[in-house]
Amino acid sequence: MSLDAKIDGARQLLREVLDRHGPRRVAVAWTGGKDSTLALTLWRGVLRDGAPGARPLALNLDTGCKFPEVLAFRDRLADEWGVEMHIARPDVAPGYPVAVDRAACCRDLKVTPLLLALRRLDVAVLVTGIRRDEHPDRAARPAREPVAEPPHLRVHPVLDFTEMDVWAATMQLGLPHCELYGRGYRSLGCMPCTLPPEMAGDAGQGAGGERAGRAADKEAVLASLHALGYF
Template identity: 55%
Template sequence: MSTLEEKILHSEALLSDLAGRVDPARVRVAWTGGKDSTVVLFIWKTLVEHAGAGPVRAINLDTGCKFPEVLAFRDRMAAAWGVDLHVARPAVALAGYPLARDPLVCCRELKVEPLKKAVRETGTDFLLTGIRRDEHPDRIARKEMEERSDPDHTLVNPLLDWTESDVWAFHARFGLPHCELYDQGYRSLGCRPCTTLPDVQGGERSGRAGGKEAVLSALTNLGYF
């Protein structure tokens, strides 16, 4: 098992290599406002600014049913860190929309399609995520570099071998801010209809709706990260 220091160095090396061979204008972080993607945003921001190639660029999915605390945190941090932020929103009207009734349809229309549109509109060739293998069984076999189509781009997953504890230890080491919902007991933040406080004896994503968790592999195949 690698130490946190080794994991940090590995993630930095992966992103440093990317920064050295790709125009940062073609790279964006899939920043949810959560603890994991904030780590990725911080590392990439540090590398980009060190190279004098800022600002750091990101895509945020605003489904229309996110926690207001997450959105407020996103806006505060985007301003404080000078993030070139593209907010992707669904094309469907939410008034009367059957939220979470069919998790696959709901996530496809509110997340997958807006994400694809944002990747196309921003000319993003490399999308950095904060996903981790230990979060969900369907993420165990994920790779650090994944080629995607419709539109063509590469998904880069620099935190795959990190743990939840690693993420929080990194936050503490570098004094990274986080959404206050974590202080209230939340461990994984999604849309409001599909997110509750986790079970006391449950895992990190035990507060996520079971229906959505069951179709995560299908959503990945459709284009979600």
């Protein structure tokens, strides 16, 4: 499938979301990374055409361990694009042992704040930037993924895009991206769990590919995190 066909398919999926749910109960899970920025861009375009004047709603998980470059990019772009951004932060005690038990850390710093924010905002649809080819756990995901608690639908418009597709779309649509990509990072997570791919081998992180810089023990439990409510 060509890139243009993938973009058209993603837009059609989002148009169906808008037609069924309207603009106010749809949020984009926006990390500040390239994939979710593309998803946010596509949703903005659908809103512009189908609900003029509606501001895109973005939900951002700020674990307290994010790269300052990612946060600066997020804040600047949200302001430039008129994004209504809600930042979900964890409620943990000072001195929380970050990245000691990575599964527990992701649960406490990401999953729990995410689910609380979805309830608080009464989100009916969460649009994500996940892709099939970035992790084995995501390979068989459906484009529309119902979640029981809290009840909502997760929609993955760039699920069938490859890493190269995302960068090609980024260039084609003239989208900005975080400066860390220019320094060799291919996938941006929390600072304790993310290294540039060229450093990952020496540090024992990852197993090659786009997410090679992510902590291997965290990557191994992504299926469990998904079962808890992560995307």
